[in-house]
Amino acid sequence: MENHRSRWFDVQSVPKSHIFSHEDRPGKEPVPVCRTIPIVDLGLQRLEMVRKIIEASREFGLFQVINHGMEESVIVEAIRVFKELFSMPAEEILKEANESGWVYMGSTSHGTKGGANLWRDNIKHPCHPLEECMKHWPRNPTRYREVIERYIVEIRRLSLRVLELISEGLGLEEGYLGGISQVQILTASNYPPCPDPSLTLGVLKHVDHSLITILAQGNARGLQVFKDGKWLGVEVVPNAFVVNIGSQLEIISNGKLRGAEHRVVTNQEVARTTIATFINPVPDCIIQPAEVLLTNSNPALYPPLSFREFVNANKAFGPHTDALQNGVISKISS
Numbered sequence: 579m580e581n582h583r584s585r586w587f588d589v590q591s592v593p594k595s596h597i598f599s600h601e602d603r604p605g606k607e608p609v610p611v612c613r614t615i616p617i618v619d620l621g622l623q624r625l626e627m628v629r630k631i632i633e634a635s636r637e638f639g640l641f642q643v644i645n646h647g648m649e650e651s652v653i654v655e656a657i658r659v660f661k662e663l664f665s666m667p668a669e670e671i672l673k674e675a676n677e678s679g680w681v682y683m684g685s686t687s688h689g690t691k692g693g694a695n696l697w698r699d700n701i702k703h704p705c706h707p708l709e710e711c712m713k714h715w716p717r718n719p720t721r722y723r724e725v726i727e728r729y730i731v732e733i734r735r736l737s738l739r740v741l742e743l744i745s746e747g748l749g750l751e752e753g754y755l756g757g758i759s760q761v762q763i764l765t766a767s768n769y770p771p772c773p774d775p776s777l778t779l780g781v782l783k784h785v786d787h788s789l790i791t792i793l794a795q796g797n798a799r800g801l802q803v804f805k806d807g808k809w810l811g812v813e814v815v816p817n818a819f820v821v822n823i824g825s826q827l828e829i830i831s832n833g834k835l836r837g838a839e840h841r842v843v844t845n846q847e848v849a850r851t852t853i854a855t856f857i858n859p860v861p862d863c864i865i866q867p868a869e870v871l872l873t874n875s876n877p878a879l880y881p882p883l884s885f886r887e888f889v890n891a892n893k894a895f896g897p898h899t900d901a902l903q904n905g906v907i908s909k910i911s912s
């Protein structure tokens with residue numbers, strides 16, 4: 579039987595709880611789509627790819643990859659499964675989440691800076707090592723584990739490949755970045771249509787606390803990156819992945835690469851469903867500028883800090899930081 583119960587986003591106007599302050603909200607000024615954010619063809623010659631990736635990571639902290647070898651159906655199916663999951667009644671998702679140790683952040687459950695709630699539903703769970711993590715994944719929709727396993731295996735492969743190209747471009751030894759990317763956290767979001775996108779946000783301005791993040795942004799716009807004091811819209815490229823440089827890679831590169839400051843805005847027309855995978859170090863890993871990059875004239879700009887300390891200091895996952903960092907993740911990765 580179809581579920582006709584109304585949802586938090588079935589409203590004619592934006593409730594007060596979801597209205598951001600003037601300084602955070604997008605407002606009515608249109609943000610143009612930026613056509614110069616590089617789109618890197620992973621079929622190019624290696625040196626050419628490395629050059630493009632490093633350039634993009636310095637300039638925008640973000641680029642897109644195409645011709646990455648992942649079949650379109652794997653991405654489409656994964657997004658479809660999340661659309662199904664988010665259409666389940668919130669209490670049902672929450673009950674499963676509580677029982678299995680992953681995190682569900684419904685739109686009303688994540689108080690954020692400024693007190694307003696984000697215009698999204700979101701779930702997060704770890705994915706690596708896969709066998710161990712899968713036992714804690716959602717059991718509904720029933721094909722969730724099968725579909726997301728296929729997706730995440732490919733994402734791991736892709737992320738190692740991108741990290742290898744970045745290692746090479748920075749002049750780090752082979753495997754340097756791949757070796758510390760032991761944790762994968764999947765975070766999927768559903769941003770429903772919103773009656774007034776000028777007042778709301780899908781995600782506030784932030785830098786991911788990852789090495790890199792690999793994002794499938796579906797087929798709707800919403801992601802924006804902050805550069806030189808301005809917001810730029812990230813184009814939707816069919817079948818592409820957006821790669822964000824996270825704060826941990828900014829530190830390792832001693833600031834040569836920049837963590838992308840980004841946010842998500844909403845739209846009036848369509849629900850936008852995305853899957854971001856954070857590629858992270860294990861909690862005890864000490865993150866610091868790579869020694870080979872340091873010289874007398876280029877001293878370390880960041881102090882060494884374990885990933886755990888960094889995340890805790892920044893409350894990276896809001897009220898769920900401890901659960902994600904010290905509960906599920908450390909149990910699985912130890």
Ligand SMILES: O=C(O)CCC(=O)C(=O)O
Nearest residue numbers: 765767781801842852854
């Ligand atoms: O959904 C998106 O487009 C991006 C989400 C994001 O930035 C995040 O979850 O950190």
Ligand SMILES: [Fe+2]
Nearest residue numbers: 784785786840
């Ligand atoms: Fe992000």
